[in-house]
Amino acid sequence: MINSSLVLSIVTFIYGFSAVMYTSAWIFGKDAPARIARFVGMVGICGNLVGFLMRWSESYGHGYGHIPLSNLYESLAFFALTIALISLVIELRYRNYMISTFAMPLAFLALAYASLSPGISDKIQPLIPALKSNWLTTHVVTCFLGYAGFATAFGIGIMYLVRAWVPTSEGGLISRLPEGYVLDELIQKTVMFGFLFLTVGIITGAVWANSAWGSYWSWDPKETWSLITWFVYAIMLHLRYMRGWGGEKIAVLSIVGFMAVMFTYFGVNYLPGLHSYGSM
C-alpha cells in the first residue's frame, strides 16, 4: 500500500541519486550531470512535499489530524525538505551548482536517518495536550528554516576549508569550487538567514510556552541549547563585523555553530526536558 512512509523512503533514494550526480558533475567537471542532479533534486523536493501532505491527510484518517511536525521522524522529513529547497534556491540565484553538491548529501542523510534508523518510529501519533497549539506550526517551521540555513552555511564552510587547505592544481577538483570570496559571502548570507529564523523560532517558542504553561522561559535544556546556538552565531556576526574576522576563521565558526545546532536538535534528547522530539 502506498503511504507517506513509503513515499519518503523513495525520496531518500532520489536525494541520494541527486547527491551522487552533483558529486560526479564536480569530479568530472561536466555540466550535464549537474543538470540531471538539479532535475532529480527538484523531483525529490516535490516527492518530499507530497509525502509531507500525505502524512498530514493520513493523520486525519486516524481521527486526530495535525500537521506532521510532532515527532523526530516528521521533523527530520521536514528538515530534509528545507535543506534541499534552500540549497536549490541558492544554486539557481548564484548560478553555481557547488552549493547543492555539499548540501544535497545533508538532505539525503537527514531523510535516510529518519527512514532507516530502527530507533525512529514512523507511526502517526496523536498530539499530547501541550502540543495542541496554533504556535506548533510557526515554531517548528521557523526553527527548521533556521537549522537549514545553518546546515547550508556548514556545507559552504567545509567547502571553504577544503579550498583553503588542500593544494590546488589548475583545472583540478578544488579549482572548480567557487571562489573563496564568494563562499565567504555565502556563509555570511546563509548564517544571517539562519539567525533570523532561529530568532523567530526561539521567540515563537517562548510565546507558546507562555500561553501553555505561563512562563516564556524556563531554562529547559532544549531552550537553553537553542540560546547557546543563538549566542554562538551572534558572536560570529560580531567577530566578522567588528573585529574583521573572515575567511577560514568564519568558516570554522560556521562548523562550530552547526555542531551547536545538531546538539540542540539531537544531543538534547539525552538530557531531561519538555520537548517531545526527544521521544523517538
Added chain:
Amino acid sequence: MNKKQVGKGPMGTLWGVFSSVRLSVIVLTLLAVTSIIGTVIPQNASPLMYVDRFGEAAYGVLNFLDIFDMYHSWWFQLLMVLLGINLVVCSLDRFPGMLKIVRRRQRFAPGRYQRAFKGDTLRFIGAPEEIAHDLSRRLRSVMGRITLVGEGTSWFLYAEKGRWTRMGVFVVHASVILLLAGGLLGSLFGFEGYMNIPEGETAREVKLRGSDATIPLEFSLRCDDFDVSFYDTGAPNEYRSDLVVVEEGGEVLSKRIVVNDPLRYKGISIYQSSYGQVAPESIDFSFTSKSSGMNYSRTGTMGEPIVIPEGLGTFTPMHFANNYTFRGHAVGDTVLAVLEVEGKAPLQLALPIKFASFDRMRGGAVAVTIGDFEHRYYTGLQVTKDPGVWLVYAGFVLLIIGCYITFFMSHRGYMVEVAPVKKGATVTLYGNANKNKLGMEMAIRRLTEKLEKETRALEGQVKR
C-alpha cells in the same frame, strides 16, 4: 574603539571597556559556555540526590557556587547585567556617530565610486544629455530619487537608497535591552506558583515554586469541574477545568481552561498544568484471611486504626499518594498504610488503586484490597504574575524587525556614468553597499543586462 576616550582617566577607561565589542564577545561566550552546565546537571533537584551523585565534599562546593540553580545564581545574573551595561554603553557610544552618517547628504563625486562594483560598459546612440535624462527616468523605480550632475562633457546620475537601514543594529540592541529589562522586572515583581483545587471547592492561596511560602490572591478561584479525556491509544487528549473567579462574594468571570488556553484576570494568569485524585474521606477496605479464606469489609479513614478479626493485626491507612512509585515503577494513585501484628515489626503497605490484587503478591497472612471510595479530582493550576512580559514581547517584535533590517536591507549608493563618444555615449553602472556586496554585484550585473536588452529593442524599432 573610540579614540576620544583614551586618556580620560578611570571613567574614560571604564567607558572604553564597556563600549568594546571585545567585552561583548567575552560575555556572550561566557554565557554560552556556562549555560551548558545547567543542561548537564539537573537543576533544583533534592539535595539528597546531589549528595548521592557527587559525594558530600563536591556537593558542598557546587552548592556554594549555586550550580544547582545556576540560572538564578548571582554570577549568572551578573553576566546578564554586564551584557546589558555593555549594550547600553556601546549604543550610547556609537549612536551620535551613526546619526551623523545617516543625516549626511550624499556627496556627488565620482571618486566615491572608485572601489564600487562596476558593470559592463554599454554603448548608446544619441546625445549624451538626452541619454542621461532618459536613463534617470528609467532607473528611478530601481534606484530611487536620482540627481543628475553634469561634469565637463560627461553626465553622472547619483542615487541612494536605504540610508536609514544603518539604524537596524540599534533596533536589534535596543530589543535585547528590552528583553533583559523585562526579565528583570518579571523576576523582581512577579511570581510563579501553583494551586490544587478539588472539584467543587474554592481557594485563594498560591504556593510559590521553589519555596514553602504561600501568597493570597486578590480574588478566589472555584473549580466547578475537572475532566481528562484520552485517545484510543491511551495517551491523554485533553485536560480541562471549569473555573470561576469569585470576588467579594460575587462571580466575576467563568471560563473553561485547557492546556494552551489559560484564564487571565487582573494581571494573573492561570494555567492547566496537572491533576490528581483528591484523597478520599473514607475508603472501603476488604481483608482476606489466608488461613480461613474469610473476607472482612471495613470502612476506614486516614490515621484511624482498624482491628482485623482472627487476630490478624491492626491496619492503619496513613496517606493517599498521587502517582506513587513502587520500586521504580509508577503505579498511579496509591493508599499507603501500616500493618501491625503482635510480636512483629510494623509493615509498610502500598495499595495501588489500579491493581486490586497487588497486596496478595506479598503472600502475608492477610491480603488487603481496596473497595469503594468517593472519586473526586483536583485540578492542578499554575499561577503566574509577570509584569515584565509586555516589555519582553515588545523586545521580541523589535528583535525580529531589527534582524530583518540588518540582514536583508542595506544602504546602497548608485552612480551611472554617461560619457560622450562618437555618435553616442558609453553608459556604466556603479553600485556600492554597506553590506551584501555580492548581492550588489548581482544587482548591477542584472540591471546592466536589462538596460542593454531594452535599449537594443528600442533601437531596433527606430531603425525599422
